[in-house]
Amino acid sequence: MSTDHDMLDVTVQRGSADHVHHDRFQVPARDNQTVLDVVTWIQQMADPSLSYRYACRVGMCGSCAMMVNGVPRWTCRTHVKKVTVNGKLSLAPLRNLPVIKDLAADMDPFFDKWVAAEARHHPTRGRLEEFDPIKPDARDRVEANLGIECINCGICYAACDTVAGNPDYLGPAALQRAWTLLNDSRDGDRPGILSAVSGKGGCHNCHSMGSCAQYCPNGLNPMRAIAGLKRETVKAALRGKRDA
Amino acid sequence: MKPPPRSHPLWFAFVLHRLSGLALALFLPAHFWLLSQAITAPARLDGFLAFAENPLVKIAEFGLVFLLAVHMFGGLRLMALEFLPWSDRQKTLAAAAVGVALFLSGTFFLRAI
Numbered sequence: 253m254s255t256d257h258d259m260l261d262v263t264v265q266r267g268s269a270d271h272v273h274h275d276r277f278q279v280p281a282r283d284n285q286t287v288l289d290v291v292t293w294i295q296q297m298a299d300p301s302l303s304y305r306y307a308c309r310v311g312m313c314g315s316c317a318m319m320v321n322g323v324p325r326w327t328c329r330t331h332v333k334k335v336t337v338n339g340k341l342s343l344a345p346l347r348n349l350p351v352i353k354d355l356a357a358d359m360d361p362f363f364d365k366w367v368a369a370e371a372r373h374h375p376t377r378g379r380l381e382e383f384d385p386i387k388p389d390a391r392d393r394v395e396a397n398l399g400i401e402c403i404n405c406g407i408c409y410a411a412c413d414t415v416a417g418n419p420d421y422l423g424p425a426a427l428q429r430a431w432t433l434l435n436d437s438r439d440g441d442r443p444g445i446l447s448a449v450s451g452k453g454g455c456h457n458c459h460s461m462g463s464c465a466q467y468c469p470n471g472l473n474p475m476r477a478i479a480g481l482k483r484e485t486v487k488a489a490l491r492g493k494r495d496a
Numbered sequence: 497m498k499p500p501p502r503s504h505p506l507w508f509a510f511v512l513h514r515l516s517g518l519a520l521a522l523f524l525p526a527h528f529w530l531l532s533q534a535i536t537a538p539a540r541l542d543g544f545l546a547f548a549e550n551p552l553v554k555i556a557e558f559g560l561v562f563l564l565a566v567h568m569f570g571g572l573r574l575m576a577l578e579f580l581p582w583s584d585r586q587k588t589l590a591a592a593a594v595g596v597a598l599f600l601s602g603t604f605f606l607r608a609i
Contacts, residue, residue, distance in 0.1 A: 322501025411502055460577055462506035462586065475586075482578045 260336065262290060264302065265344040268351050275299070281339070287327035288316050290341065291355065304355035311469065314405030318355050319344040324410035326469040347410040362406050365422045370448035371429035374441035384438045396435035399428045399477050401470050408464035408474050420453030424464035424474030427455050431477035434484065446481075446488050455481040509570060509590035516567040523560060551609065558605040565597035 258281040266275050277294050288306055295302040306316035311329040318327050320335050321342050332341065349357040366372070377384060386393055408424035409415055415423050430449050433439045449455045455478045464474040533541040547553065570593045577586065 324502075413502075413507075459510055460506070460574055460586075461510040463502055463504070466504045466506070467502070476582045479577050479582060486579070 258339065260290065260332065260341055261339055262294065262341045262343065264291075264294065264355065266302075266354050268353050272351075281332070285332045287318070287320055287325065287330045287332055287335065287341065287343070290332060291318075291327065291343065302355070303353040312403060314403035317346055317405040317407045317410070317469075319347055319410065324407040324467055326405055326407065329469065346406050348412070348415045349406065349410070357406070359406060362409050362423065362425070363404075365453075366426040366429060368448065368453075369422045369426040369430045370441065370445045371426050371433065373433060373436075374439050374444065376438055376440035386437065390437075392435040392437060395480070396432040399432040399472055399474070402428060402472060403470060405469065407467050407469060411463035411467040413461055413463065414457055414459050418453065418457055421457045422449070422453050422455075424458075424478065427458075427481055428472065428474040428477040431480050434481070443488075446485050449481050450485040450489075455485065458482070505587045506590060509573075509593070512566060512594070513570045513574070516563040516570070519563050520567060523563075554605065554608045557608065558601050561604045562597050562601035565600045566594055569593035569596050 260279045260281045262277045262279050264275050264277065266273050277298050279290050279293050279298075282289070288309065291302070291304050292306075295304065304316070304318070306328060307313040308315075309328045311326055314326070316327045317324060319325075319342075320327065320330060321337060321340075323335075324346060325335070335341070343355060345351045345355050346357040349359065349361060352358045388394075388397075402425060404425065406425065408428075412421075412424055415421050427449055430445050434442060434445050439445070458475070458478045460475055460479070462475045465472070465476070468474065530541065530544060533544070548557075570590070573586070573589045573593055576583070576589075583589070
């Protein structure tokens with residue numbers, strides 16, 4: 253059965269923070285069609301002034317995430333048929349982030365928080381030294397491996413109601429990255445990471461709603477990583493008391 | 497009723513935990529005040545205890561026991577999540593907290609009527 257003659261009723265959020273409005277487009281429905289295909293059709297066939305962001309189209313780069321019917325999704329790997337409600341699609345830029353224009357969210361606060369969480373590698377060896385051997389089945393390596401496939405798409409950040417309620421909260425992605433580094437034997441600043449993730453806006457703000465894990469397109473579980481950070485920061489605090 | 501976007505089992509567990517906590521916070525001052533009547537105005541306490549035999553009050557008490565139990569077991573799940581090694585069965589545990597709370601409050605109700 254071909255659905256070529258059916259049309260999708262697509263509502264798109266337009267404009268930036270000061271002037272938000274919504275445009276409706278009738279887009280031809282196809283048998284095989286992603287949400288990103290729909291957005292591209294609108295830009296190429298209906299309104300060339302539509303702004304949106306994408307690069308790889310195959311779920312690797314993490315740049316095309318948007319709110320689709322109120323749920324954050326990677327649009328290049330989201331099949332239209334699985335998300336339309338009565339032939340309707342509602343598209344908006346990622347939640348919890350400033351809007352640059354139309355469907356393009358400003359990712360700066362998201363990445364600023366990666367830096368604030370010390371979610372960057374702190375090297376311990378120089379290029380003239382030997383490689384640090386990493387055993388793939390070591391316990392900390394196995395734990396780190398669970399989080400390293402993050403593609404920085406910002407879907408967990410948009411899904412998180414704690415981020416929505418607390419602008420200082422570092423968010424699931426940055427905290428998960430900090431957790432992978434905390435479990436990386438090559439990282440040289442464990443106390444720095446623990447201090448960065450336990451302050452204001454740190455891991456203890458998490459209410460364990462699990463929306464990050466629910467909507468992560470790569471099936472990662474930032475809630476698990478944040479629970480690990482909570483454990484380690486509490487352990488470090490108790491140890492600090494004992495040493496004092 | 498259409499569920500809000502981004503709702504899923506653990507999100508509902510979060511909402512239930514907050515709402516039960518709020519409801520208990522509102523209930524506790526009234527509860528302590530009533531207990532204090534045992535010392536200051538025993539007749540008023542007896543009057544209330546007679547009123548509490550009313551079936552409608554028993555249904556309200558069933559709700560109260562459910563809120564208390566679901567908040568306690570939900571809270572235990574969260575503490576286990578944060579302090580024990582990770583378990584992937586969070587949805588099952590959240591459902592179990594609701595199940596145990598329903599069992600306890602149901603048992604309470606059946607004994608009360």
